Amino acid sequence: MTLRNLLLPSLSIVAVAAFADLAQAQVKIACVSELSGPGATVGINFRNGANLAIDEINAAGGLLGQKIEMNCADSQTNPGVARGLVQKALDANPYAVLGPVYSGSIKVTAQLTSESGVTNVIGGEAAELTQMGLKTLIRTSFGQQISMPKLAAYMADDLKAKNVAVIWVNNDFGKGGRDGITKELKARGVTISADISTEAAQVDFAADVAKLKQAEVDAVFIYLHEEESARILKEIQKQGIKKPLIGETTLLNQKVIELAGDAANGVRGHVGLTADAPIPSIEAYRHKFMAKYNYVPDHNSMKGYLGIYTIKAGTQKMGKLDPKGLTAALKGLSVKAADEPGMLMDVSIDQNGDLDRIGFLAEVQNGTTVITKTLPALKP
Amino acid sequence: MIALLRSRPAACALAIGVACILLFLPLTLSRFGNYMLAMWAVMTIAAMGLNLTLGYAGQVSLAQGAFVGIGAYATAIMTVNGWPLYAPLLLTVALCFAIGWLLGYPALRVQHHYLAFVTLSFATLAYLVFRNEEWLTKGTYGIFGIPRPTLFGVSLKHHLNFYYFSLAWLVICAGLMLWLVNSPWGRAFTALRENPARAQSLGVDTRRYTLMAFAIGSTMGGVAGVLYAPLVEFIDPNPFGLPLSFSLLLMVIVGGSGYFLGPALGALIAVLLPEWLRDYTQGYYLIAYALLVMVLLIYSPSGILGWVERRTADARTRRASLARQAAVPTYDAGSAS
Numbered sequence: 001m002t003l004r005n006l007l008l009p010s011l012s013i014v015a016v017a018a019f020a021d022l023a024q025a026q027v028k029i030a031c032v033s034e035l036s037g038p039g040a041t042v043g044i045n046f047r048n049g050a051n052l053a054i055d056e057i058n059a060a061g062g063l064l065g066q067k068i069e070m071n072c073a074d075s076q077t078n079p080g081v082a083r084g085l086v087q088k089a090l091d092a093n094p095y096a097v098l099g100p101v102y103s104g105s106i107k108v109t110a111q112l113t114s115e116s117g118v119t120n121v122i123g124g125e126a127a128e129l130t131q132m133g134l135k136t137l138i139r140t141s142f143g144q145q146i147s148m149p150k151l152a153a154y155m156a157d158d159l160k161a162k163n164v165a166v167i168w169v170n171n172d173f174g175k176g177g178r179d180g181i182t183k184e185l186k187a188r189g190v191t192i193s194a195d196i197s198t199e200a201a202q203v204d205f206a207a208d209v210a211k212l213k214q215a216e217v218d219a220v221f222i223y224l225h226e227e228e229s230a231r232i233l234k235e236i237q238k239q240g241i242k243k244p245l246i247g248e249t250t251l252l253n254q255k256v257i258e259l260a261g262d263a264a265n266g267v268r269g270h271v272g273l274t275a276d277a278p279i280p281s282i283e284a285y286r287h288k289f290m291a292k293y294n295y296v297p298d299h300n301s302m303k304g305y306l307g308i309y310t311i312k313a314g315t316q317k318m319g320k321l322d323p324k325g326l327t328a329a330l331k332g333l334s335v336k337a338a339d340e341p342g343m344l345m346d347v348s349i350d351q352n353g354d355l356d357r358i359g360f361l362a363e364v365q366n367g368t369t370v371i372t373k374t375l376p377a378l379k380p
Numbered sequence: 381m382i383a384l385l386r387s388r389p390a391a392c393a394l395a396i397g398v399a400c401i402l403l404f405l406p407l408t409l410s411r412f413g414n415y416m417l418a419m420w421a422v423m424t425i426a427a428m429g430l431n432l433t434l435g436y437a438g439q440v441s442l443a444q445g446a447f448v449g450i451g452a453y454a455t456a457i458m459t460v461n462g463w464p465l466y467a468p469l470l471l472t473v474a475l476c477f478a479i480g481w482l483l484g485y486p487a488l489r490v491q492h493h494y495l496a497f498v499t500l501s502f503a504t505l506a507y508l509v510f511r512n513e514e515w516l517t518k519g520t521y522g523i524f525g526i527p528r529p530t531l532f533g534v535s536l537k538h539h540l541n542f543y544y545f546s547l548a549w550l551v552i553c554a555g556l557m558l559w560l561v562n563s564p565w566g567r568a569f570t571a572l573r574e575n576p577a578r579a580q581s582l583g584v585d586t587r588r589y590t591l592m593a594f595a596i597g598s599t600m601g602g603v604a605g606v607l608y609a610p611l612v613e614f615i616d617p618n619p620f621g622l623p624l625s626f627s628l629l630l631m632v633i634v635g636g637s638g639y640f641l642g643p644a645l646g647a648l649i650a651v652l653l654p655e656w657l658r659d660y661t662q663g664y665y666l667i668a669y670a671l672l673v674m675v676l677l678i679y680s681p682s683g684i685l686g687w688v689e690r691r692t693a694d695a696r697t698r699r700a701s702l703a704r705q706a707a708v709p710t711y712d713a714g715s716a717s
Binding site for chain 1: 525613666
């Protein structure tokens with residue numbers, strides 16, 4: 001093969017690609033997520049949900065006529081790496097930044113996005129994220145300051161629990177949940193009879209569950225990551241504990257149910273996002289996600305999906321692609337799912353970037369999350 | 381200097397080339413590029429400390445990440461409360477030297493993998509302190525908003541300024557290390573590694589030098605931590621767990637344990653190579669990185685500089701052999717008859 005034979009096709013490909021690029025301008029969204037390390041399950045779901053939304057929007061003509069392009073970089077679940085990647089993303093002048101999901105990473109990356117004025121749509125739930133004065137953060141799920149009062153009220157009022165055991169993972173996620181639920185339960189006169197901290201990636205929960213067994217409690221609040229939640233549920237089943245097991249969205253996550261099997265049955269809790277909600281738009285989302293990825297989506301994938309549609313909603317409100325104006329357009333925005341099915345539920349975003357929308361009380365029955373009660377938005 | 385240029389022109393040209401790259405390349409890089417280069421400088425300082433303990437003195441340590449953490453936490457806590465950066469720097473130097481000295485005592489009794497486990501236990505202990513002593517470290521929530529200092533009226537908030545600040549510290553630490561390893565102390569450290577019994581019989585106080593190796597190496601780790609905190613502007617316990625200690629060990633071994641420039645090369649591979657591979661191998665970058673490191677260590681267990689030295693020695697041997705062959709008088713059979 002001569003040099004000319006090689007060069008001509010190569011040049012043609014480059015030329016075609018260049019013209020294709022000119023013909024279709026693109027909106028660049030930078031994504032930084034936990035694709036490896038302890039947060040890989042979370043981050044991969046988040047990215048997959050976002051990619052599904054992008055495919056849908058692009059298939060429908062794009063964002064104000066322009067295709068969305070997103071590259072998702074792996075933070076390795078390390079705040080230092082996440083900071084570098086968000087810096088790299090901002091150097092390329094993205095329209096918006098999606099992620100990370102882990103609150104520890106967000107605390108360092110949000111400072112950069114805030115300084116640059118680029119909207120940062122996050123998956124984190126730690127309460128303080130939107131209370132640190134960082135201007136460009138927008139959540140995709142409830143913060144702990146919204147979900148924990150609902151859970152505490154459920155335990156105190158519906159279960160009539162007087163003594164509760166709290167089992168939590170000792171990192172920023174778990175500690176935030178533990179502090180939040182403890183404060184809310186105490187405010188309702190409920191005693192924390194056992195406060196058990198566990199490690200991220202812990203495998204053996206026999207000793208922790210034995211402690212739990214000895215505690216005289218009316219309910220057990222579990223706040224761990226997905227894999228650890230499944231492991232502790234199996235251990236609780238093995239040691240024959242029959243107390244009500246209560247959790248937040250993660251405990252009722254599809255991944256937990258898959259891993260824990262029978263042991264997940266009977267688990268109850270509050271879920272801000274679930275693909276099992278009996279809402280037509282969520283059912284449609286679940287169907288599309290399964291068709292594309294061949295597994296049941298969890299709440300993290302919904303966060304990624306909603307993140308992209310949140311950016312779309314803000315852009316449509318502005319009527320133009322203005323990265324500096326996107327945050328202002330999103331703050332104070334209310335979107336009806338009837339107008340934008342991609343938002344899945346009616347939602348309002350406040351001036352801090354926190355969300356208000358309906359939530360759910362759910363129970364795992366026969367390996368499926370069943371919604372037992374729909375909790376209204378705080379400001380319907 | 382001129383004598384040095386004449387005696388080792390290639391080494392001088394290389395040094396000038398590297399200096400030019402380190403000084404001028406960042407001017408062409410993005411903020412991310414400069415952030416990564418600053419991270420490389422910080423990690424090189426920490427790895428240089430470990431190279432002294434492990435590479436020169438032969439004492440295995442898996443606690444270097446913990447010393448980076450001690451420096452980072454001291455800086456974060458003090459600067460967030462309004463102290464200037466030199467205050468935590470002085471505190472870190474004193475603290476890490478003292479703790480490193482104390483950590484050296486087990487090395488007087490145990491060696492090799494036993495010592496590795498002792499230092500690993502210390503690293504775990506330090507991590508637990510960072511995480512559980514919330515009153516001081518804010519626990520898993522971490523410390524947020526760590527300010528970057530102002531130096532001689534120049535704010536180091538700008539990425540390029542902070543890179544040059546980190547580079548200046550790297551030059552200072554490298555200069556001190558160069559002086560140290562070329563001094564009688566450095567030769568004593570090497571003697572300690574090669575044959576402690578013989579070193580003692582020659583009058584080297586092996587006990588004191590073992591403790592010094594730990595103390596100085598740990599102090600370098602602490603200094604790296606002092607720079608790490610304002611570089612990232614946020615710290616929580618996770619970056620200072622065992623993976624950082626292993627990563628620093630990797631830097632030393634891949635670069636070439638016991639070689640002065642080994643840590644800088646190792647940090648180049650451990651910090652910058654994964655980021656470079658990320659652009660070409662997408663989601664497989666960590667697999668590609670791991671494979672490259674495995675191949676490198678299989679091919680050259682003594683690291684990159686070990687390989688370079690081997691090649692140089694081979695070439696020298698070949699040249700010497702050729703010279704010897706040329707020097708031997710050839711026997712002319714025709715003239716003999």
